[in-house]
Amino acid sequence: MNERIAVLPGDGIGHEVVPATLRVLDAVVDFEYDHVEAGDAVAERTGAPLPEETLEAVSTADATLFGATGETSADVILPLREAVDSFVNIRPARTHPGVDAVQPDTDIVILRENTEGVYAGIEDRLSEDVSTLTRLVTQSASRRLGEFACEYVEANDHDGFTIAHKNNVMRVTDGLFVDTIEEVATEHGVDVDDAYMDAMATHLAMDPSQYDVIVCPNLAGDVLSDLAAGLVGGLGLLPSANVGSDRGIFEPVHGCAPDIAGEGVANPAATMFSAAMLLEFLDYDSEADAVRSAVESTLEDGPRTPDLGGSATTDDVADAVIDRLP
């Protein structure tokens, strides 16, 4: 039986990059698609950004291809990550031949804790003056992330990983995070070191080649991956995978880009790379490689969307990618 993939374009350019990516997927694999909706437009129409059917579809699909949403993003993506029990967000950031980058030597993967930290979202307005948020760090989530990081490093032939954190200030919580993951790495015989997240921001900006795999708490991963996106030439190129034990949500790191939505010129590369991660997650390894190579080759000398200095449309890029598939 074919895998069932929930397809959630969302808002804005989501409706351009997701269909373009489905054309590429259709050229290499035979999935059953479940088209669902969420985001600003749905919220405007129905009052709520995340319909029950969508939550249900994503919760039961083998994987989800997600586009981008607008103002309502947090109301959409955070419950969906939770619904698929996604404990890690994989965010590779690498430069591509032919694409201008602030730091051309960037080739890192961020493994972001995806369930807790400040995203646990326990907040209170205690008085007129005082508000609090409870940041949650558990040993179990840290251990699970650490195990994943070790397996990831081993499976993908990396030398080890670096933990980014702020355990000099968040001594108990990031202390637990770092200690637990270091312990797991030692058990696995995986090389591990660590860096303060602020110092890492300096080092990433100046010389990202010193990092390979970075493991970090939720908000640190949010910021460091967007920083990495800036270094490699913009959000238009970065895929991500929200991975749970049985399911996953695959989405470009970029947003729904209302400024260019409707023009048909959005860069579909990030979504196509996300689809390659989806294929890999479902063990279609050769298809994943084929899609990734075709997108890379198109970035190198194929038609380019305006964000990369060209004048091609989203569909021109999809045509070129499909042409370059084996």
Add this chain to the structure above:
Amino acid sequence: MNERIAVLPGDGIGHEVVPATLRVLDAVVDFEYDHVEAGDAVAERTGAPLPEETLEAVSTADATLFGATGETSADVILPLREAVDSFVNIRPARTHPGVDAVQPDTDIVILRENTEGVYAGIEDRLSEDVSTLTRLVTQSASRRLGEFACEYVEANDHDGFTIAHKNNVMRVTDGLFVDTIEEVATEHGVDVDDAYMDAMATHLAMDPSQYDVIVCPNLAGDVLSDLAAGLVGGLGLLPSANVGSDRGIFEPVHGCAPDIAGEGVANPAATMFSAAMLLEFLDYDSEADAVRSAVESTLEDGPRTPDLGGSATTDDVADAVIDRLP
């Protein structure tokens, strides 16, 4: 009567950049210095990194010139910031003619909330598995920062400021932060906009010229200012001012650099720029300008320390700066 300045070199290169900076200060102004100690070396000797006399000296001095400390930094600088009731940390990041930078068009000032956020440091290990940190955001601290930002923008002829935050996730706490500061800006008739801190990291990396003054919570300021440091050519150039209503602590953004400590080749520019901020804080405006211009002119065509590709010593740079004073 002369102002009393607490002088706290700290560890490592702090003992090189602070004396070099005092030579420059001595050339323009007559302060009474109170030499005090804190940091790793003190902790090793006495068991505690921050002696009572040091806390007392900093708490009562008109201003403090701080170098850098090592592993014990958080135990030193956080209590000192609190001791002088420093509610804002001013972190300018600009490129200098003649100094290589990843992003040569960087000229921003980060106004970092300096008392609360995750730095409020209320943490608990609730069980073997669970740890929590209470992030604190108050209306009063946000208002005070907002007032300062408005005055800063007006006094220094900036067009307005941008609030960096994550109020889509930290809805109550960063919600309060953003709403309060926007309200203050409106009262003052100061232009204000806002950006998610993750998106800002992308934009800073790709095109920092779109930002001018950035106002943000404590940890966001920590990370964004270190990112900005990376963009302008490294931590060796960035000063900072921990400002309270009556006192201040002025310190380079860099650390104590154990790898080069003792060689006498540390770049003193960040500490000298910090001293210029100290002079300004104490209303020695023309002296502040003189020091700043002399350091800038030295960076442009004077002797350079190895971090900037030269082979000058810290003292060579101090000599050159003193030579260039009016």
